[in-house]
Amino acid sequence: MSGALMITLSDLEVRVVVFTLQNNQLQVLLHPTGSTDQWMLPGCGLLESDNLESAAADCIEGLTGLKEVFLEQLYTYGDPGRNPQGRVVSVVYFALLAAGSLSLERIGQARAAWQPVCDLPALAWDHSEILAYALRRLRYKLEYSAVGFELLPEVFTLSELQHTYEQILGEQLDKRNFRRRILQAGIIEPMTERRSGDGRPAQLYRYRADAVAEVKARRLFP
Amino acid sequence: MSGALMITLSDLEVRVVVFTLQNNQLQVLLHPTGSTDQWMLPGCGLLESDNLESAAADCIEGLTGLKEVFLEQLYTYGDPGRNPQGRVVSVVYFALLAAGSLSLERIGQARAAWQPVCDLPALAWDHSEILAYALRRLRYKLEYSAVGFELLPEVFTLSELQHTYEQILGEQLDKRNFRRRILQAGIIEPMTERRSGDGRPAQLYRYRADAVAEVKARRLFP
DNA sequence: CCAAAAGTGTTCTATGTACACCCATGC
């Protein structure tokens, strides 16, 4: 530390950006602000005994009832003036919920609601900026890690997986290349069951817990 | 926000992990703790008017006299118990200084010192963990962005650039492939001068300010 | 038998990797 340690009291909070897939659309969990028809990212304060990540996890559990979610620190926002009510430092976490794992009543009790990412309501303060960054991070992570599985139920078909990728990346993917590469990667395994539907029944797969889910980035230089 | 907003007062500080190259070695700026022979990452508190990033920039300017440095938020550490003197939340930034741009006297005045990353002294609290993460981030960023130039002076030779990469990545690179790819990428341009030295004089290059310095990550799936 | 979604291979192109010798200068 250079010179004296200066300690400043700040309002410190944890906020969460929670994504899930519903109706084949990427959705984010938002909370009404109350006063206007604006919405905000859910969050909470920090108890003495909490670490930052478990505060975020508790917040998500309170809203959804889910304990095991993909959770990762996103960024810390602390500009003075980002909140007109005074200086607030927000440590923001980023979470993914598996489709179909939600207890919707609890969300209703908290008055929080899922909103489609492609058609968002107005957000308070700098929360639009935070959400845009979370979305960039989600897309980016999808490129080099197997984070897409976090949005799917435990058991899924290859078409469902591909639609998830297309939904998040916002582009169409080639079915044959997608299947070949994901099977080559060895990160999913077929189950004995198939799922009947509209056409030919689809093979069900599940994510392999022992999979190595990260891929080396392409280097700019050798 | 779910239910009432809980506000907790915490000690909030900004810390910086500052890297530079000296004697062809990656170095990090550390500060003695005073009591034991342990060292720590430099840092400062947060003034009312500061945003987090400018607090980090001011801290680095105070130690080195440099205003324009590569600076990026690394992570926020806030576990209770990470500092035995009480709950401290540290927003940690990550900085790169160009080799040869340092005013060494100021560092001496603040009793901070450069320490080689390959042979570090003992660090206080969780600062080893923070430094290890910063190093991972540096290596990772090097893979997909042109962050390596931030550690070099404005003008450099291709061999110097290659040595920088080798130093950070910890592996040898092929000279011909390195040169071909970095020239193809179009992110550096030759200058009219050459630099005389021990053998044949080397062409000098500089980084092109208009360069696109990021490369698309390799996807896990198509 | 028809609609609807599942499943399947090959060719071509681009990228990455491995590798060894000559060149220009200072002493």
Next chain:
DNA sequence: GCATGGGTGTACATAGAACACTTTTGG
């Protein structure tokens, strides 16, 4: 003239991209 670091090109292997038809089920 020799020691020192600078500079150059080619052949091979791997990975990615483009592309269309057959299969299995339910109604």
